[in-house]
Every structure is written in C-alpha cells, then in structure tokens.
Amino acid sequence: MKLQQVSDNCFAVLNEKNRMCDANSGLINLGGGVVIDTQSDLRHARQMIELFGKVWAGMPRRVINTHEDGDHVWGNQLFEGAEIIAHRTVRELMPRVADPTEAQQLINGADRFLSRLPHKALHPGALAVARQLKQDYDFDGIRLVLPTTVFEERHVLDLDGTEVQLIYVGPCHQTGDTIVHVPKERVVFAGDVIFRECTPMGWNGSYERWLKVLDLIIALDPDVIVPGHGSVCGIEGAMEMKAYLEYVYEESERCFGQGLSALEASKKIDFGPYGGWRAPARLYMNVERAYREFRHEATDAPWNHAKVFDAVLAVAKAKGIEVEF
Numbered sequence: 410m411k412l413q414q415v416s417d418n419c420f421a422v423l424n425e426k427n428r429m430c431d432a433n434s435g436l437i438n439l440g441g442g443v444v445i446d447t448q449s450d451l452r453h454a455r456q457m458i459e460l461f462g463k464v465w466a467g468m469p470r471r472v473i474n475t476h477e478d479g480d481h482v483w484g485n486q487l488f489e490g491a492e493i494i495a496h497r498t499v500r501e502l503m504p505r506v507a508d509p510t511e512a513q514q515l516i517n518g519a520d521r522f523l524s525r526l527p528h529k530a531l532h533p534g535a536l537a538v539a540r541q542l543k544q545d546y547d548f549d550g551i552r553l554v555l556p557t558t559v560f561e562e563r564h565v566l567d568l569d570g571t572e573v574q575l576i577y578v579g580p581c582h583q584t585g586d587t588i589v590h591v592p593k594e595r596v597v598f599a600g601d602v603i604f605r606e607c608t609p610m611g612w613n614g615s616y617e618r619w620l621k622v623l624d625l626i627i628a629l630d631p632d633v634i635v636p637g638h639g640s641v642c643g644i645e646g647a648m649e650m651k652a653y654l655e656y657v658y659e660e661s662e663r664c665f666g667q668g669l670s671a672l673e674a675s676k677k678i679d680f681g682p683y684g685g686w687r688a689p690a691r692l693y694m695n696v697e698r699a700y701r702e703f704r705h706e707a708t709d710a711p712w713n714h715a716k717v718f719d720a721v722l723a724v725a726k727a728k729g730i731e732v733e734f
C-alpha cells in the first residue's frame with residue numbers, strides 16, 4: 410500500500426497488488442479532511458489512516474463512499490463520528506450487498522467446509538477465491554456503519570472555498586456509483602467506474618450507462634483520475650476502459666449470435682490487448698453482463714457469487730493461465 414499526492418490537496422492510497430478487494434482510497438486535505446472509500450478490512454483501513462496521517466492535521470470530518478461494495482465501505486467504523494456521505498441507494502443496499510458475514514464465512518469456512526471433497530467439487534472457484542483473499546484479508550470484526558448523509562443527483566461540498574462535486578452516475582458498475590470531482594485541482598475520484606490495469610468487475614448497470622459515464626469523466630477533462638482499483642491515471646484510463654467495454658460487448662454479441670453460452674463465449678474470446686491486466690479471466694463477468702442485456706434481463710438481477718467464481722476459474726483453466734480474482 411502506498412501514499413501518492415495527486416494534486417495540491419488531493420492524495421490517494423493505492424493497493425498495489427490490484428486484485429479483488431484491493432481498492433484505493435482518496436483524501437481531499439481541505440475543510441477538515443474528506444476521505445473517499447475506507448478499504449476492505451480493518452487492517453487495511455488502519456494502514457490507510459496511518460498513510461494519510463502523514464499529511465492530514467487530524468481524523469477527517471467527512472467520508473464519502475463511492476458505492477455500496479464491501480471493499481469500499483468496510484473501514485467506515487474507524488471513522489465513526491464523521492459525516493459519511495453517499496448516494497441514497499448506498500444506504501439502502503449496503504446492509505445486504507456489503508454484509509460482512511458472507512465474506513467472513515467464505516474465508517473462515519474455506520478450510521473447514523469448502524476443502525471437503527463434495528464442496529470442493531461443487532465450488533472450486535469459491536475455494537480458490539477464499540484462498541486468495543486469505544492471503545491479504547481478515548474480515549473479522551467488521552461492523553457496518555451506514556452513510557449519515559445521502560443525496561439524489563448531486564451533492565456539493567465547500568472545503569475552505571474549494572468546491573467538491575459528488576455526481577451520481579449509477580447504475581453503471583454498481584447501483585450507487587458516484588464520482589467525486591474537484592474542479593479547482595482537476596482531479597476526479599472515479600470509484601469503480603474505472604479499473605486501471607485490472608479487469609473490471611461490474612455488478613448492476615448497463616453497458617450504455619457505463620460508457621456514457623466514462624464520456625462524462627473525459628468531458629470533465631481532469632489532469633488526474635484516481636480509479637477505484639489500480640494506478641492513478643489521466644483521461645487515457647477512461648478511454649482504455651471504454652475500449653475494453655466496447656471490445657467485450659462486441660465479442661459477446663458475436664458469440665451470443667452463434668448460440669454460445671456466456672461461459673463458452675468467455676473461454677473463446679481472446680483477451681486481446683487486455684491479457685496483461687490483472688485477473689483477465691474476470692472477463693466472464695463482463696460477458697455475462699452483456700448476455701443479460703441480450704436476453705432482456707434486468708440489469709440488477711442478483712448474482713450467484715459461487716457460480717461467478719467457478720466460471721472465472723473455468724475461463725482461466727481454459728486459457729491455460731493461473732487463476733486470479
């Protein structure tokens with residue numbers, strides 16, 4: 410984990426491994442301090458606080474959650490007393506989407522249950538994901554702390570005369586997606602609208618909306634984008650995400666037309682220039698999202714996580730690469 414200054418008053422803490430749960434956090438070091446996203450477990454959240462602590466005057470007065478996924482909200486409890494701001498849907502969905510017990514059971518139960526033969530045979534992907542997460546994460550002790558302030562379309566903060574705009578852009582990667590724009594510093598904290606050098610994992614939302622939001626970020630013309638996952642970039646990061654999504658959508662459409670299943674398509678579609686990104690087999694999720702659209706299903710239809718992890722593992726195996734989530 411490293412601290413990076415991205416403008417006069419904006420900072421990022423980056424999880425350099427860039428695998429599942431390795432989310433970034435931001436800091437706007439003005440107006441009493443604003444932290445953007447709070448990490449995946451208490452150990453990482455404490456480490457983030459220590460790194461930001463090198464530059465801030467004290468614990469920040471405000472926290473922003475860019476969406477409801479656990480890897481962006483599970484450190485909230487260390488900021489109790491702060492104003493926690495998010496889109497309305499984040500407060501509604503967090504108790505279900507970011508229920509830490511599912512993650513706790515997954516990694517704590519991995520050895521006890523999943524390694525038993527029948528489970529191993531049934532859900533090899535879930536076992537593999539549990540093993541990977543166990544290397545870096547401990548979800549014990551996490552208590553959900555919900556946003557205290559919610560908004561609908563936009564929310565503006567005035568930090569010592571520097572305007573910060575929270576812009577609701579969901580559902581594109583997830584229902585509550587929000588980007589944080591600091592025009593004076595030419596910085597956008599993009600949350601998981603942008604994954605950089607790692608394969609995006611999207612849940613609720615449409616391709617059309619996600620591409621539009623990437624266009625919006627490009628139109629804001631920032632010098633710096635802090636993505637939800639991966640290294641800090643400029644607008645080329647938004648352009649590459651667009652190119653990836655367009656590529657996967659087109660390839661998926663072709664495979665759908667040939668009658669292939671989403672899993673078969675994911676095995677067949679070439680990683681192309683994105684094979685060097687972290688966890689390329691997560692491609693399956695993006696193919697499945699496209700298929701949901703082709704099948705005219707709801708873009709917020711629930712996911713079977715174990716099935717997703719199994720499919721990602723199957724894609725990695727078919728491609729002859731080591732699986733990574």
Ligand SMILES: [Zn+2]
Nearest residue numbers: 432480601637
């Ligand atoms: Zn994330």
